[in-house]
Amino acid sequence: MSGFYKECIRMAIHTMKSNKLRTALSVLGVMIGVAALVVILSLGDSVTSNMMSTFSEGGIDVITIMPQKSRNSREVLNESFTSELKSKFQSIEDCIVTNSQNCSFRYMSETLSGNVIGTYSAMDDFYSLKFDSGKWWSLEDNINSRLVCAIGCDVAEKLFPGEDPVGKQMKIFYRNKAGIYTITGVISKTDSTSSISFDGSVFIPFNTFTAKVRRSANVDSYIIRIAEGWDPSVESGKIEEYLSSLVSSDGYMLFSLSSLRETISKGMGTVTMFIALIGGISLLVGGIGIMNIMLVSVAERTKEIGILKAIGAQPVNIEIQFLIEAVFLTLFGGLLGISLGIVLALLVDYILVWPLSVSVVSVFAGLVFSVLVGVFFGVYPARKASRLNPIDALSRD
Amino acid sequence: MSCVIRAVDIRKIYSMGEVEVRALDGVSAEIESGELLSIIGPSGSGKSTLMNIIGCLDIPTSGHIEIDGVRTSGMSEKELSNIRGKKVGFVFQQYNLLSYLTVIENVALPLIYQNVGSRERLERAAAALEKVGLSNRLHHLPRELSGGQKQRTAIARSIVAEPSIILADEPTGALDSRTGLEIMSLFAKLNEDGATIIIVTHDNSIAGMCRRTIRIKDGRIDE
Ligand SMILES: Nc1ncnc2c1ncn2[C@@H]1O[C@H](COP(=O)(O)OP(=O)(O)OP(=O)(O)O)[C@@H](O)[C@H]1O
Ligand SMILES: [Mg+2]
Numbered sequence: 001m002s003g004f005y006k007e008c009i010r011m012a013i014h015t016m017k018s019n020k021l022r023t024a025l026s027v028l029g030v031m032i033g034v035a036a037l038v039v040i041l042s043l044g045d046s047v048t049s050n051m052m053s054t055f056s057e058g059g060i061d062v063i064t065i066m067p068q069k070s071r072n073s074r075e076v077l078n079e080s081f082t083s084e085l086k087s088k089f090q091s092i093e094d095c096i097v098t099n100s101q102n103c104s105f106r107y108m109s110e111t112l113s114g115n116v117i118g119t120y121s122a123m124d125d126f127y128s129l130k131f132d133s134g135k136w137w138s139l140e141d142n143i144n145s146r147l148v149c150a151i152g153c154d155v156a157e158k159l160f161p162g163e164d165p166v167g168k169q170m171k172i173f174y175r176n177k178a179g180i181y182t183i184t185g186v187i188s189k190t191d192s193t194s195s196i197s198f199d200g201s202v203f204i205p206f207n208t209f210t211a212k213v214r215r216s217a218n219v220d221s222y223i224i225r226i227a228e229g230w231d232p233s234v235e236s237g238k239i240e241e242y243l244s245s246l247v248s249s250d251g252y253m254l255f256s257l258s259s260l261r262e263t264i265s266k267g268m269g270t271v272t273m274f275i276a277l278i279g280g281i282s283l284l285v286g287g288i289g290i291m292n293i294m295l296v297s298v299a300e301r302t303k304e305i306g307i308l309k310a311i312g313a314q315p316v317n318i319e320i321q322f323l324i325e326a327v328f329l330t331l332f333g334g335l336l337g338i339s340l341g342i343v344l345a346l347l348v349d350y351i352l353v354w355p356l357s358v359s360v361v362s363v364f365a366g367l368v369f370s371v372l373v374g375v376f377f378g379v380y381p382a383r384k385a386s387r388l389n390p391i392d393a394l395s396r397d
Numbered sequence: 398m399s400c401v402i403r404a405v406d407i408r409k410i411y412s413m414g415e416v417e418v419r420a421l422d423g424v425s426a427e428i429e430s431g432e433l434l435s436i437i438g439p440s441g442s443g444k445s446t447l448m449n450i451i452g453c454l455d456i457p458t459s460g461h462i463e464i465d466g467v468r469t470s471g472m473s474e475k476e477l478s479n480i481r482g483k484k485v486g487f488v489f490q491q492y493n494l495l496s497y498l499t500v501i502e503n504v505a506l507p508l509i510y511q512n513v514g515s516r517e518r519l520e521r522a523a524a525a526l527e528k529v530g531l532s533n534r535l536h537h538l539p540r541e542l543s544g545g546q547k548q549r550t551a552i553a554r555s556i557v558a559e560p561s562i563i564l565a566d567e568p569t570g571a572l573d574s575r576t577g578l579e580i581m582s583l584f585a586k587l588n589e590d591g592a593t594i595i596i597v598t599h600d601n602s603i604a605g606m607c608r609r610t611i612r613i614k615d616g617r618i619d620e
Binding site: 003004006007014018303304306307308309310311312313314315316317390391394 | 449452454455474475478479481482483487489493495497506507508509510511512513514515518554558
């Protein structure tokens with residue numbers, strides 16, 4: 001049987017070569033379809049792996065609520081709201097508040113401006129902060145409203161070049177007043193893939209912040225961490241629901257990386273669907289094009305089919321021969337499509353500054369799909385060829 | 398001698414709307430193994446139709462064919478193609494070679510459907526071409542051959558699978574008379590080697606070179 005298949009392949013290549021333009025046009029649809037397939041699968045992979053690497057840095061279980069100026073938000077959303085939330089939701093592992101204010105810092109003659117953030121001592125746990133030196137200030141520092149601070153690495157670098165700031169004192173200016181704060185630690189540089197950076201910030205205890213920086217019961221943001229075993233995006237939905245029962249919808253903003261991720265993947269899903277649709281339609285149209293060209297080929301080569309039947313070709317031989325031709329066409333289109341798809345996927349990766357990657361699965365899927373399209377749309381013409389009456393076929397010119 | 402082909406009351410009727418064309422109207426014949434037989438008759442008398450029915454390319458409206466004692470009526474396309482491939486070799490007036498295959502590839506082609514390995518295929522094709530005196534043109538394409546050479550290629554193709562019967566439908570029809578005679582003597586030689594050969598012609602001199610002649614007129618055997 002091998003000689004027969006070899007001959008079929010030779011004939012297939014012969015027909016493709018002797019009708020180059022027709023071959024090129026007829027595989028266009030399959031090419032575009034397969035290219036779309038490769039792009040979808042490759043980008044899908046890239047998006048997932050990029051999103052994973054961004055969010056795995058931590059923060060996926062963190063929800064942030066930012067009260068806004070509105071009728072009743074000020075009354076409800078104060079510091080004690082943290083304990084209310086904690087008692088209401090079992091899924092909340094911890095909740096801290098932060099207030100922030102743009103201030104300037106001074107050490108010796110160096111001055112720098114940046115964000116002063118008043119928060120709880122649990123903050124460093126929330127964001128799994130690491131320290132270049134020293135450590136975070138303690139719970140008691142907050143209770144006693146002590147003048148202590150932990151500083152970001154950029155602040156340390158600019159105010160204390162070549163020195164270890166831990167134990168040193170720097171001056172923080174707010175509005176028309178100032179305070180002298182003892183530095184307890186320097187926070188390590190945040191990873192570049194992380195979504196938030198504290199490199200230029202200075203952290204002080206929340207009570208110190210309300211006592212010294214800004215005298216008000218207002219809270220700029222609540223940071224909630226969902227305990228392990230709960231779905232952060234589900235919980236953020238529940239918390240949002242609870243909030244909206246207390247405060248008008250313009251009274252707060254709620255962020256969570258998990259819902260952000262969901263939004264992104266939904267957006268990606270839409271894009272993917274769209275490309276998949278284009279790909280699917282192209283494959284369908286391409287397949288119909290292949291069927292059409294194969295029907296033309298069968299009609300043109302009726303005499304040849306008659307000759308083959310006269311010298312002993314069985315119907316199945318003819319059918320296989322034309323099927324192989326159809327599959328070769330679609331495979332050719334598929335290979336072009338895979339190349340085009342790889343180029344497009346790499347281009348998108350390049351433009352979005354993602355690591356260049358092409359999924360092996362997509363190449364494999366492209367091949368499988370092009371063969372499937374060839375078989376599916378080639379069967380009818382091939383069967384038609386195999387059923388030709390030999391004498392009718394032979395008497396054709 | 399044994400009877401390789403028996404045709405029993407073959408009728409082939411084409412009905413085209415109102416009109417009925419009786420291409421064959423009750424033809425019976427017996428052909429012995431090793432015969433060199435010609436079928437002669439005017440144009441449209443049904444010679445080709447009879448030939449195609451004998452070679453299992455066509456199916457009679459009624460009557461039946463026996464080849465080596467086996468009735469072919471009711472056989473599937475697959476079984477019929479097996480007979481065409483193994484028992485019968487066709488030679489056509491218009492050669493019917495595949496234009497994109499070389500001489501030796503054309504000749505070897507029928508063996509592909511007999512599952513013959515590629516080396517043996519080429520050996521047997523070369524041997525067949527040697528028999529028809531075309532060993533010097535193995536790798537030419539059909540368009541590079543003369544009519545006589547094309548017909549020799551077609552004859553080589555018809556004998557490569559070593560069938561017991563060779564059916565030739567006006568094999569000299571497209572050739573000049575000298576080349577026609579060469580082809581006829583080739584058939585005579587193949588016949589001496591043991592093949593049963595049936596040649597359709599409307600040329601009396603060609604028919605004269607055969608040992609027996611069946612005359613057909615209006616779809617009937619003309620005694
Ligand atoms: N497919 C067909 N449909 C209708 N009529 C046909 C068909 N094939 C053959 N015929 C008719 O059958 C008759 C016999 O045709 P056939 O080809 O057998 O003649 P022939 O003896 O081979 O003639 P020639 O010497 O011209 O080749 C003719 O009248 C022809 O018109
Ligand atoms: Mg004829």
